[in-house]
Amino acid sequence: MDLAIETIDLTKKYGSLVAVNRLNLRVIKGTIHGFLGPNGAGKTTTIKILVGLLKPDGGRAIVLGEEVHGDNPRARLKIGYMPELPKFPRHLKGWELLDIYGQMYGMPLQERRARIKRLMEVVGLKGRENDLIGEYSKGMQQRLGIAQALLSEPELVILDEPSLGLDPVGMVEVREMIREIAKDGVTIFLSSHLLSEVEQVCTHISIIHRGICLAEGPLKDIISKISGTAILEVEVAETPDKIVEAVKRLPFVSNIHVEGSKVMIETNADGDVRPQISRAIIETGGTIIYMNVKMRSLEEAFMRLIMKSG
Amino acid sequence: MDKPWKREPKLIGQLWAVVRYELLWNIRKKKFIGVLIVAFAITTLNLTLPVILRRTYNMPIEANPDYVISNSGMGGLMLFLFALVTVMNSISGEFEGGTIVPLLTKPVSRTLILIGKIVAAFITIFAAYLLLYAYMIVGGTLIYGSQNNLNLTPLCILGDLLSTFVWVSIILALGSLTKNTILTSVIAIMVFLAMNIGSSIISVFTESAWMLHYLPGNGAAGYIKVVGQPMVYAGSISTGTDNITKMIIQYCLHPSVNVTYVKVEWRGGTPQGGLSSLLKELYSEPLSLVLFRAISVAAAYIIALITLAWYVFKRTQILE
Known part of the structure; x- marks a missing residue:
């Protein structure tokens, strides 16, 4: 399994505070990996180590096969990074900034110019590229932040709260952008407080709390592992008493409760149990009007995990 | 990693990117533009004031073929101000x-990144000095006729750059250590004032002028003397890192002169024989040695302080 990011017992301390505590993180290449945790969990510290802004006190961090340890420009060559609420020199024009950054990546002039033109369109800054950054709004600086992260066509894009400061339309655009980039096989490591955003775009997640990784893996697996499996919502034509009795007898059913003509069935099975439930209902003479699988949300799983870890 | 530039970006291209980044900042700084305007205003005043005064009193304007060479060498304050406005926030401003x-x-x-910032500071200040000297040469020639020793102008610019870079390195080191522009500026101004006021006091009233040879700034005051003669043209000279250009000019014009250091010795009562009778000669040394030492001291400060700035910058972690 090819890894874009791997940390082994990564540790970072600020005095007596352990911000990152023997963190083991594995981000698979080509995935959109959400990096979640409450405030102060160690997300930004971990990201800063990955991009060379901080030096770890222990353990290792490997990004796209390059060992990261402080100032290693080679490791940053393949990474595009957008910091949380990015700040850019106010005296530069939008295109000047991207042109200079492109030059730092070693991009040839023609390629730089073409890429900048394209990116300005993509992030919605077309027509404002000749304005000084000092005249940009917060949202525009955020968009510029995304553009500079994508400038060098990196193999790994690290986005720290990319939607912060954006209006709802901007947020949707960012989500679309992330999906588009990922289509080209680019790995995206996304730190976000917006769990709904993560749920909509990420294929994999890591949840950290107090510098420790609490869960990691494919998004759906994590949700089901933490929250138990799905809830089946079944609406029947008859009084559901008999049906409840029959369904309760099924071995994978953990809980049932009734809301009028609706029966909410909690299961702990791994696979799809709708056929067995349908059969059990029909065998009691019941008529199914409607059946829906209600997945637990990431928010629910996240809260459960954080509360559990204390 | 399909594209060749992704494998090995060219170092020179990356350096130029940092230089561009910094240059665009320098030339758009209001403070820098302000100091440049002041420098041009002072040069204009210096060029035209004698003419205006002579016109006012109906005196003829005399040709002065030594106008440019005798006015070459920026004052200590201008050197300091150019250094300050160019690099005061080069490092701290980023943080x-x-x-x-x-x-x-x-x-x-x-x-x-640090090399790029230093190169950009060099280009910015060099361009400013080039413009100022060009203005002075053109103005001097138009007003005072053809000028002597203009071949020394490149050396003058180099001397001024070396003097300025002592302050640049002090300010860069301070910026790297404090990461605060106001603190950097305040400390730099205090150092500048201490060096100038302190050096004057030490030089004039004590016998410890030797220590000023090793400090940045104005240095010790002395007289240029040819052995056997009381004094030569251009009389007094200061020997510090701020005065390298003036020493270069004197050395080129009078290579074998000595610099004699003096102190004021107050004996009470009215001095007999004028103010010069209060001056006590301390010791003399060849101007060549004084110049060589000033250049070496300037180079040592620049190397040591830029190394300090580099060391701190390299080790800094970005917490915020």
Whole structure:
């Protein structure tokens, strides 16, 4: 399994505070990996180590096969990074900034110019590229932040709260952008407080709390592992008493409760149990009007995990 | 990693990117533009005031073929101001504004970033001095006729640059240590004032002028003397790192002269024989040695302080 990011017992301390505590993180290449945790969990510290802004006190961090340890420009060559609420020199024009950054990546002039033109369109800054950054709004600086992260066509894009400061339309655009980039096989490591955003775009997640990784893996697996499996919502034509009795007898059913003509069935099975439930209902003479699988949300799983870890 | 530039970006291209980044900042700084305007205003005043005064009193304007050479060498305050406005926030401003984060996450080493900033400061100040000297030469020639020793002008610019870079390195080191522009500026101004006021006191009233040879700034005051003669043209001279250009000019014009250091010795009562009778000669040394020492001291400060700035910048972690 090819890894874009791997940390082994990564540790970072600020005095007596352990911000990152023997963190083991594995981000698979080509995935959109959400990096979640409450405030102060160690997300930004971990990201800063990955991009060379901080030096770890222990353990290792490997990004796209390059060992990261402080100032290693080679490791940053393949990474595009957008910091949380990015700040850019106010005296530069939008295109000047991207042109200079492109030059730092070693991009040839023609390629730089073409890429900048394209990116300005993509992030919605077309027509404002000749304005000084000092005249940009917060949202525009955020968009510029995304553009500079994508400038060098990196193999790994690290986005720290990319939607912060954006209006709802901007947020949707960012989500679309992330999906588009990922289509080209680019790995995206996304730190976000917006769990709904993560749920909509990420294929994999890591949840950290107090510098420790609490869960990691494919998004759906994590949700089901933490929250138990799905809830089946079944609406029947008859009084559901008999049906409840029959369904309760099924071995994978953990809980049932009734809301009028609706029966909410909690299961702990791994696979799809709708056929067995349908059969059990029909065998009691019941008529199914409607059946829906209600997945637990990431928010629910996240809260459960954080509360559990204390 | 399909594209060749992704494998091995050219170092020179990356350096030029940092230089561009910094140059665009320098030339758009209001403070820098302000100091440049002041420098041009002072040069204009220096060029035209004698003419205006002579016109006012109906005196003829005399040709002065030594106008440019005798006015070459920026004053200590101008050197300091150019250094201050160019690099006062080169490092600290990046930390304060948060712009250091995207900059340091690009595939450019911190060493290269610092070198780029220094190169940009050099180009900026060099261009400013080039413009000022060109203005002085053109103005001097138009007003005072053809000028002597203009071949020394490149050396004058180099001397002024060396003097300025002592202050540049002090300010860069302070910026790297404090990461605060106001603190950097205040400390730099205090150092400048201490060096200038302190050196005058030490030089005039004590016998410890020797220590000023090793400090940045104005240095010790002395007289240029040819052995056997009381004094030569251009009389007094200061020997510090701020006065390298003036020493270069004197050395080129009078290579074998000595610099004699003096102190004021107050004996009470009215001095007999004028103010010069209060001066006590301390010791003399060849101007060549004084110049060589000033250049060496300036170079030592520049190397040591830029190394300090580099060391601190390289080790700094970005917490915010």
